[in-house]
Amino acid sequence: MKVSIITVVYNGAEFVRDCIESILNQTYPDIEYIVVDGKSTDGTVDIVQSYGKRIAQFVSEPDKGLYDAMNKGIRLATGEVIGLLNADDFYRHNRVIENMVATLKRTDSDAAYGDMIYVDRTNVQKIKRYWRSGWYTENAFLWGWMPGHLSFFAKRSMYEQYGLFRLDLKSAADYELMLRFIHKNKVKLAYMDEVTIVMRMGGVSNSSVKNRLEANQSDRIAWQLNGLKPYFFTFWLKPLRKISQYVTKPPKRPD
Template identity: 40%
Template sequence: MKISVVTAVRNGAATLPAMLDSLHLQSHANLEHVVQDGASSDGTMDLLRRQGLAGMALVSAADGGIYEAINAGIRRATGEVIGLLHADDVLADADVLARVEAALQDPMIDGVYGDLQYVARDDPSRVIRHWRAGAFAPGALARGWMPPHPTLYLRRDVFERAGLYDTSYRISGDYDGMLRFLTFAQVRLAYIPHVMVQMRMGGASNRSFAQMIRKSREDYRAIRRHGVGGVGTLMGKNLSKLPQYWAQV
């Protein structure tokens, strides 16, 4: 099973080496790395050419934002299964993609997701939040549940029937996309009870108070758009993060 990992990056030279190392370590051999660079100016392209996977599909061009870049990468991907891995993230162990392939041997499953750890930006060995996603249950979306997007791997036909990410969102296009996949497309997901990705804190959605407010507004727009709830859903989504700060691994 060919798995395409799509990376949208702009000026990510500081964290890319760790992400690339995590790809090189994967025990799953049939791996395509599709990189969509947003005209970086910090040496990202040189680093990718030196340390990237053999056969890496690399394009560099100015874009209109993260979701436009992700969509461009997905369109170029040739794998049967597609997932995302950002420059600040790493696959948590060498068997992450092997577990994805094993779960997707079931033809009734459209995609998989797992657990996520947020780690300190200056010390990736220090876990700040542990997001144990758990299995999907009816009514979960209305309570604010969502699968951790960085752990989500989908068969390519999900994008073909449900569409790509809505570029009118600046921060919450991933949440909007997941709600669309789970409602309109009726995607069937399997839960892998392992930490799949470690993400550095300080991303676009949480780097400032203004960004957090904007994210909440965009989240609410997505909730209403897909008819999964209202203010209570947004509150549940935000409150569900609190236990992650003291969750035991």
């Protein structure tokens, strides 16, 4: 089973090498690694090119943002399974892809997801937040549940059948895609009960009231676009679920 991993990056020279190494050091032997760059000017291109043919496909050109770049990578992918890993982030250990493939095969699933941790941007040993996705139950999205986006691996056929990321939803594009795949179209889903992704703190934040209200509105649009009807409290349970992520501690990293 060939796996395509896509990294999108723009001016990510500070951390992109960590991301690349975490993918190239995976134990799984059949990985197609694709990097989509938004025409970086900070040395990112030189870093990526220094890996030569170990990176199967490299594109560097202007894009319309993160999700447009992800869509480019998905269209280029030839693997049976597709995963996404942003340039600031990395896999927690070198058997993540091996374990993911084993999970898909064992459960005969269309997609799999795991847990994530958020760490200090410069001190990755300092854990700030633990996103334990937990086991999926039908209609869990109505209760504010969603898996961590970067921990989500899906067969390429799911993208071909149900579509790519929408570019009109800003930071809610990942939520809408998983809502569409999982809740609306009921892809067969498997849970990897382990931390798969390490994310550096940063990026788009929903910490302010203004940002939370904007995210709330985007979430509502995601349901409307899919012809789905949420509960009146669905959009408020989603951010409330995050509170426990700041107090729960993750399991130790496997040796």
